[in-house]
Amino acid sequence: MANLSVNLCGVTFKNPVIAASGTYGFEREFNELYDIGKIGGVSTKGLTNEPRLGNPVPRIAESRGVILNAVGLQNPGVEHFIQHDLEWLKSTGTVVIANVAGKTLEDYEKICARLNGLVDMIELNISCPNVKSGGMAFGIKPETVEEVTRVAKKGAKDTPLIVKLSPNVESIAENAKAAERGGADAVSLINTLTGMAIDIERRKPIIANNTGGVSGAGVKPIAVRMTYEAAQAVKIPVIGMGGITCAEDAIEFLMAGATAVQVGTANFTDPYAMPKIIDGLNAWCDKHNVANVSELTGVLQLNQR
């Protein structure tokens, strides 16, 4: 039995596997399949100050090896989450990360302040590609990444703040550094890549929103590269994600510099993906005489060219 626990900004995770926001709801559904207390942490469905209805349907499409989604941040609002889900979620024993989004800087500060001290960590969604205003707009340029992080951190003054980075940018390293300058305690990446899938019979995009966020196994090499670049650029911990389907995938991200990983789309393909990844990490570490999974973070050595 390897020691799978990791420490992220002073928060102890029993293993480095975290459910990615938006694929795991508010966790009750997956808890019908297995005890979610086994999972290192969960990042909730994106929360906003007010309830949101989200985008029209269809909200999902497939392409080989990936999916596209444009849910548009449908959620019951942060107050509903605090009243109905938070206590139960904490009782499961998993690390609770509230994923939050806003339209304005004030929104971000307000929601972070509301959740400050109530959850284990807050993850800032500044890179949702599927909403018309805000969200993504903050996540593109280093200046706005830094600004929104600084404002959010004013709200999240006692709770570690993770800034989730968009891959749809000029330089992931510059944006990671901007988040660090703004006071982020960690960064997570990658959010989805903006894409389009077309129904050629109707000559229209499949998704009602026209474009959607691309995720799933096919994006993994891009995500690993970006995780490496971000980890090289900052001193704060990096949480890697993008297409992780099995333990070996997760290990790539750890080696690239991630302290922990998130798993999203794989939960749709196999609802037991996360428990299997955790078991697989343990088996791999045992086989390779790795006593602590945290030893794997950043061990990657580039080929000498």
Added chain:
Amino acid sequence: MKDYIGTIVKNEKIADNIHAVTFALNEDCKVRCGQFGNIAVGGTHLLRRPIAICKAEGREVTFCYQIKGEGTQKLRDMKAGEQCNVLMPLGNGFYVEEHEKKVALVGGGVGVFPLISVLREYAATKEIAAYIGYRNKGAVCGVEEFVKAQKFIAVTDDGSYGAQMNAVQAFAADLEKGNRPDVVLSCGPTPMLRALKSLIEKENIPCYVSLEERMGCGIGACLVCVCDMTDGKRARVCKDGPVFNAKDVTL
């Protein structure tokens, strides 16, 4: 709800572009009529195929599906003995109340299959009339099941099998003759459900409709497959449905 391993017992064409696959599950599974399974077809397909359960007998479960894209083509090409993971049973399913004795089933297209599961569950205890619409003669299927209903009226869009009309028109014609059910259960294309909803609202008959939408997780976590509710909210087709009281949903 569990992720079962289903071994294909048979997988065959039952009508134009419609196939039926029967799995033997690795464990017992209790299914309610109108529920569905999320079938992993594998390969480069990351999403499963949510398909209505047509029959469930012991560990044998039959799903009928239309060949629509690469995923269902892949399922069609699978042979007896091959295995799929099947997450099931999902969704709420159809319920008929104790006091509802006369049940009308109104279905069209692939919507006929969940209604077969209703018929199988309630045939012994309820008086069932089935009004089933098909595109044409080649699309006709499930007749061997529907004939077990007290009344079975099959119609087609082109008149090549039964009268030339749709299922809602067939139901409305019978209603006009005074054959009024206590409850209507329906599944089919949205225009059909819309026509039915406006009819039963005029007639003030309780009606439950099973909806279809592109799904992600199938278990209520991802909020991909939502429908609009009349109270302005949105519900999850996979978890809050797929069966809704017709008066609660905007079609």
